[in-house]
Amino acid sequence: MSNRVKVMGVVNVTPDSFSDGGRFLAPDAALAHARMLIAQGADILDIGAESTRPGSDPVSTHDEIARAVPLIAAIREESAIPISIDTMKPDVARAAVAAGANIWNDVTALSHSPDALSVAAELGCEVMLMHMQGAPRTMQAQPHYDDVVAQVNAYLASRAQAAIAAGVAREKIWLDPGIGFGKRLEHNLALLANLESLVGLGFPVLLGVSRKSFIAMLDPAASATQRLPGSLAAALAGVQAGVAAVRVHDVAQTVQALRVWDAIKTAR
Structure with a gap:
């Protein structure tokens, strides 16, 4: 893995994702969006076919496969870009x-x-392990932590060890603190302010802050599509802490921000 922070572009083939639900549900629209993100400089595409926004309902395995797999196959016919499947279901x-x-x-x-751990080992692919308190439908009801940084780090470390014990290669494991997943504003800010401790566990860290609701809690007038400045500020805080990749909706703007960030660093 190079030292440059990677940009993971989001392609949601869902009717109900929090910021772009329904926009790319049609196969042609989803493929066109994937092509655009690649052209804008995405290093990875993250394909999601089940919304995990707060309050979302589960999707059947059949429907999730029907939404995601044809798109993945179509992208792979055209590009060698790494593709991530955003799912909790082994099948x-x-x-x-x-x-x-x-x-x-x-x-x-x-x-x-x-059987998720054994399937991950069987597949031999990279795995990204995210922290979430509760389930998407209820996770924002009453999230509570005694020490959110310590608890999230400990949980992810334990899940990484469980994956290794199941046969997943250590070098294929990523960690994600799960900003916005079962966390209040103060929890998200504490995690962002202390990302170095998660990076210090020795696994590459994926940070997803793009357009998330904690930004609107700091700027209530900002709708989901008006949160780019806050998204970039939080992403750059992660870059400063040493994260390996940022998961974003706005690829072109993030690539530009990282290019400027890198130029400033190398000018020292």
């Missing part, structure tokens, strides 16, 4: 990898299904 991950995905991005850190 969806298996179908996605068979279609050309390289990464399993799981908001439950491979804990949703009893």
Whole structure:
């Protein structure tokens, strides 16, 4: 992995994702959006076919595969870009990898299904383990932590060790603090202010802050599509802390921000 922070572009083939739900549900629209993100400089594409926004309802395995797999196959026909499947279901991950995905991005850190760890080992792909307190439908009801930084770090370290014990190669494991997933504003800010401790666990860290609601809590007038400045500020805080990749909706703007950031660093 290079030292440059990677940009993961989001392609949601869902009717109900929080910021772009329904925009790319049609196959042609989703493929066109993927092409645009690649042209804008995305290093990874993250394909999601089940919304995990607060209050979202589950999607069947059949529907999730039907939404995601044809898109993954179509992208792979045109590009060698790494593709991530954003799913908690092993059967969806298996179908996605068979279609050309390289990464399993799981908001439950491979804990949703009893066979998730063994399937991840079987697939041999990279895995991204995210922290989430509760389930998407109820996670923002009453999240509570005694020490959010210590608890999130400990949980992710334990899930990484469980993955390794199941046969996942250590070098294929990423960690994600799960900003906005079962966390209040103060929890998100504490995690962002202390990302160095998560980076210090020795795994590459993926940070997803793009357009998230904690930004609107600091700027209530900002709708989901008006949160780019806050998204960039939080992403650059992660870059300063040493994260390996940022997951974003606005690829071109993020690539430019990182280019300027890198230019300033190298001018010292």
